[in-house]
Amino acid sequence: MTKPHPATVAVHAGDEPDPATGAIEPPLVLSSAYAFEDAARTAARFAGTEEGFIYTRWGNPTVESFERKIAALEGAEAAVALASGMAAVHGAITVDLRAGDHVVASASLYAETARMMRDRLSRFGIEVTYADTADLDAVGSAVREHTRVVWVETPANPVLTITDIRAVAELAHARGASVAVDSTFATPYHQQPLALGADLVVHSATKGICGHGDAIGGVVAGSIDACRRLRADAVRASGAAMSPFTAWVLARGARTLPLRAERASTTALELARRLEADPRIDRVWYPGLSSHPGHEVARRQMRNGFGALIAFEVRGGVEAGQRLYDRVRLVARAVSLGDVRTLLTHPASTTHVSMPPEQRRAAGISDGLMRLSVGIEHVEDLWSDLDEGLCR
Ligand code: PLP
Numbered sequence: 001m002t003k004p005h006p007a008t009v010a011v012h013a014g015d016e017p018d019p020a021t022g023a024i025e026p027p028l029v030l031s032s033a034y035a036f037e038d039a040a041r042t043a044a045r046f047a048g049t050e051e052g053f054i055y056t057r058w059g060n061p062t063v064e065s066f067e068r069k070i071a072a073l074e075g076a077e078a079a080v081a082l083a084s085g086m087a088a089v090h091g092a093i094t095v096d097l098r099a100g101d102h103v104v105a106s107a108s109l110y111a112e113t114a115r116m117m118r119d120r121l122s123r124f125g126i127e128v129t130y131a132d133t134a135d136l137d138a139v140g141s142a143v144r145e146h147t148r149v150v151w152v153e154t155p156a157n158p159v160l161t162i163t164d165i166r167a168v169a170e171l172a173h174a175r176g177a178s179v180a181v182d183s184t185f186a187t188p189y190h191q192q193p194l195a196l197g198a199d200l201v202v203h204s205a206t207k208g209i210c211g212h213g214d215a216i217g218g219v220v221a222g223s224i225d226a227c228r229r230l231r232a233d234a235v236r237a238s239g240a241a242m243s244p245f246t247a248w249v250l251a252r253g254a255r256t257l258p259l260r261a262e263r264a265s266t267t268a269l270e271l272a273r274r275l276e277a278d279p280r281i282d283r284v285w286y287p288g289l290s291s292h293p294g295h296e297v298a299r300r301q302m303r304n305g306f307g308a309l310i311a312f313e314v315r316g317g318v319e320a321g322q323r324l325y326d327r328v329r330l331v332a333r334a335v336s337l338g339d340v341r342t343l344l345t346h347p348a349s350t351t352h353v354s355m356p357p358e359q360r361r362a363a364g365i366s367d368g369l370m371r372l373s374v375g376i377e378h379v380e381d382l383w384s385d386l387d388e389g390l391c392r
Contacts, residue, residue, distance in 0.1 A: 085204020088218025091234025162294025
């Protein structure tokens with residue numbers, strides 16, 4: 001059989017029929033512990049010489065089934081599911097760090113990631129330098145002798161800054177650092193960072209992988225060895241295990257990811273084009289537009305479209321943006337992204353309010369910037385809602 005398309009992988013990977021019952025949909029196994037047959041086999045399980053489950057924080061069949069699906073979608077050897085996207089971000093950054101190590105991070109980041117790096121890593125003696133990772137020279141200048149990790153978010157919150165993953169990975173590896181990519185905005189359908197040279201890829205599975213806005217989870221994919229270390233550190237020892245119910249919900253969402261992502265990215269491109277041509281809009285950021293500074297790199301490293309997120313500035317600044325925000329009726333005023341529903345956010349007063357204003361401005365977040373996460377509604381209904389909201 002030829003290499004299956006991601007649409008096929010999303011449906012089938014990780015979903016072998018249940019050996020006990022033959023059920024083709026993976027059963028939801030909620031048990032926290034698993035029975036052993038006798039003393040010798042119990043000891044063998046603990047010694048790792050016999051395969052099998054022991055305790056759900058260490059491993060669970062439903063969670064493993066979800067992990068196999070994501071590993072397949074990312075073209076990875078393995079994946080580790082965690083309790084939230086932030087648990088995945090924190091686990092992936094810290095797994096190999098020691099006090100005195102140094103991290104280089106994208107200047108454009110999800111604000112909670114930025115806050116964790118600023119307030120938490122510093123307490124453990126880890127220094128972070130922020131660099132515009134879209135600028136290879138800036139990354140090169142930021143890397144030091146004791147840099148262990150280069151942390152990239154691409155496309156990045158909220159103006160969809162694009163980092164050339166392959167170029168950053170070559171640079172970082174030559175200087176002895178590893179590269180982890182938060183690929184949440186792209187989902188595994190639009191981007192495979194490991195194929196471009198990254199060591200780890202991280203997702204808030206709460207977003208496009210779930211797709212229905214009804215579960216919080218995170219996942220990291222990479223080599224078997226990296227995932228073994230991450231599971232021991234961030235899941236077993238730190239306790240950020242994903243609940244089996246969440247894994248079951250997320251696997252169900254992931255099966256339709258390609259369908260949803262294709263529809264949302266096609267609609268997002270059309271809306272981005274209309275917004276860009278509209279005199280009521282000052283500026284639009286969408287990696288699928290040739291006006292986006294990262295368009296050429298995005299064309300090379302993304303696939304099947306450019307994702308569901310658009311950022312734009314309404315002419316008239318904060319007031320005009322807030323008027324649109326208050327007026328939309330179909331589009332929901334809500335944070336999060338990657339949902340079947342279209343969601344509108346005002347980053348400066350919500351998701352990025354904890355970021356110091358100067359860091360916000362350096363990340364391209366003006367006070368009037370709006371972020372739209374495009375869902376799977378019909379494009380004309382979405383346009384009509386935005387159009388009416390923009391009318392004076
Ligand atoms: N990474 C990115 C890019 C995000 O946008 C988010 C949340 O919005 C996270 C990580 C954190 O994910 P979670 O809310 O699932 O913890």
